[in-house]
Amino acid sequence: MQAVIKKKAIELLESGTVNRVLGWKAGEFFYDLTPAVFTTPEQIEKDFVYSVFSGANMSKYLIDESKKEGKVAAFIKPCDGYSFVQLQKEHRIVRENIYAVGLACDGMCDMREIREAGIKGVTSVEEDGETLKIGTIYGEKTMAKKDALLERCVHCKSKKVVDCDEMIGENGEENRDCGRFDEVEKLEAMSPDERFAFWRSQLSRCIRCNACREVCPACSCVKCVFDNPNSGIAQKAAASDFEENNFHIIRAFHVAGRCTDCGECSRVCPEHIPLHLLNRKFIKDMNELYGFYQAGADFESKPPVMNYTTGDAEPSIVYARGGDK
Amino acid sequence: MKKISKAKIDELFKAISAKETLYIPVDDSEGQAAFIPYAEGLKMSEDLNTVRSAKDLFFPQVESLVNFKMDGKHIEIIDAATEKKPFVIFGVRACDARSFDILDRVFYYAEPKDSFYIERRDKSTVVTLACNAPEETCFCGAFGIDPAEPAGDVSAWQDGESFFFKANTEKGEALLAGLPLEDAADDAADKVKEDIRKITAMLPLKDLDLSKFGPGKTQELFNDPAWATLSESCLGCGTCTFVCPTCQCFDIRDFDGGKEIRRYRCWDSCMYSDFTQMSAGQPRPTQKERFRQRFMHKLVYYPDMHEGLFSCVGCGRCLRKCPIHMNIVKVIKTIGEEK
């Protein structure tokens, strides 16, 4: 796959279709890939990497990149593709300035899962069918690839690239039975007190690094309300428990209906807070109240929370659904 | 040297926590280690390092400085300091132990002194723990830190059966004197040290070269074109800063709680756009300048101000936690290369 992608990237540069390529750059190890802009075939030959560690969703970089001089090539995995389309719907990116190459994807790995499995000092990883052969300074280990997948890939909602100029590999299909709401259902089954305790135990570990917000393709405000000293809620650190919850809850509200469930927030959280569960709760509720809706799945549909119909749920629904508190 | 069988480690923790608060690294529900107060039943984390460094215990993310009450034209200044009790931190790694030296130069020794930090430092006893299983992201050796010989008031080692302890300071002697420990030979931990050094010799970043950095290198490195490429995909979040054991910048803010106004200080990040924003201008207008500031501070400015000491300890947290995998190792290897 990597060889085909690199060849395509070089071809696009050499033919003048684009003047730069957005991709993943090799790091110090095999897994620490950095999003980067490549401008020459030599750079691509040397440093472009596409592997199971190319998890980073590049769509948000296109907000700035697509406004620069000339066309940029972008490689779009199916889940990145939903953000890509959603950002187009929000007029955040200039589609004409992008040459989008869709990539078929069968799941990205997470170093955190490998480390949590007790594998330390990792120096290399080789895919061997369904197994990862992992070299470490403490000897070679193996691990099933499915156990090393990013959470969002375990519950992959779609293998379909919604919008691209060409595909590498076979385009896939949506999978509505991916089980991504299973965890949300467990939370819904809790009593309000249990649920509050769950979220307190998670959100109290937040260090307000803002990584979730900065990486989120739906968080594309030029100036976030939490950074605006005139908003009255500008926070750099949570001065109280309330503020700790407040930031994440407001953020989830603000991206509701626009969040494509790309999972980047949870991937980057240094404290491993399952932030995607907040977003998924919103998605699940909207699906149940307004009919199935997937942000970024097409260019026409209107998000339920921005589209009033007389059949909409009444606000009082929160009493019926919120538990007995 | 003293020792205790691993089976009895809970007895030791109980004995310490009976006298003062004891912080040990414990895994949370998501498997992330953090220093928390010991309570019966808590198990020490097997992780090499905590997500947040041990600096939190001296320089917490948020702390109240003072409170105010406003009444018309009148302001009342109200004490916000709470009494700080003596405490012990157990299991600090060699890298974090060095970070205390770095922070001390800013908060403990520099004038005017920082009363909040000094009080916590004075009331703490630090028990370090040698690193039996360093990770690929470790590069403390580049800063002359030996993970087999950690500093602190007490240094500790572990092998399959036992923990070994050696006091380095009077505070350390005092701590060990009151604990249920057995005597051990002075060379009891030598085999452990030897094993650790065999591993550090194999670490992929062991030869990280810092010779391009240090005091007096500002002019040479400040305008390096590589700052632009290194910083191009930086998200501008504060992850690297907040997990860093040596990052020391803070903000001072007021929180109006209605009845009282709380003035607190909290960690801040030079990676944030508002860090240097003034009503009249912005000396660091893009992420390039902010990114450069963070690494120049660690590798040039701080050494300039503090006799060549680098403000990095090679703990590798930023290597693991940066959302885009940009980090100080990549900076060290890239900046100053192009002539």
Next chain:
Amino acid sequence: MYEDALIPKLGVVTQIRVETPDVKTFRVVGADGKKPFVHIPGQCAMLSIPGVGEALFSITSSPTVEEYIEFSIKKCGCVTDWLHSMEPGQNVTIRGPYGNGFPVDTDFVGKDLLFVAGGIGLAPLHSVINYCRAHREKYGQIDVVYGSRSMGDLVDYKEILDDWMKEDGINVHLTIDNPQPEWDGHVGFVPNYVTELKPDISKTVVMCGPPVMIKFTLAGLMDLGFDRKNIYTTLELRMKCAIGRCGRCNIGSKFVCKDGPVFRFDELDELPNEY
């Protein structure tokens, strides 16, 4: 009460003077009614209104004033808006003094001094100028070139007219950017006026004003043959702690709050261009 450099003391604003449409001068004493602290010209202090914020301001009064300290403050943000809206008798919090100040008792002694200021840039120089006036025998000739957008924007105009301009041994050269019917003085920008005056290159120059004024005045002085070692300025960056700790006001390895705010241009040449 817990003691720490970041914990302020109480102050009282006893007098507020309107200088220009957007500049007011605030007279501050401690809770005991006395001068809060002794300072060196060019030093600053942190003033705050709890709940609004804390900000660093140049002390404009001369150290020779023994009863109070004063700050001339331009309205340009949260804290300054609040200060401008308050009335005498208001408590504020104060901590300081901070920074190095001007070398009034060392390098300046025996020198001819040329002060160049633009707009609110007179504030930090006001303290030095009055200090030098009070110790007139220690210095040579004193010249002041001061300009503003209009007559109404000249800070301390009354004091300049009534005291400075009537005094022997101090020459004041005022200028405004554009002609005004009631103005019979010089019209034009400060940098040009400085070059027109052709100051002797042996003078020690002290500058403060908007960046563009500094830039062009410096260029003019260089053309005349001045040595950068003899030109001083005072800088301003965002600050929170003012004691060299919070980490945001550094230019390379120097903290403006602690190592500055007063720098000579030859010192600035050694620092990265990030201010």
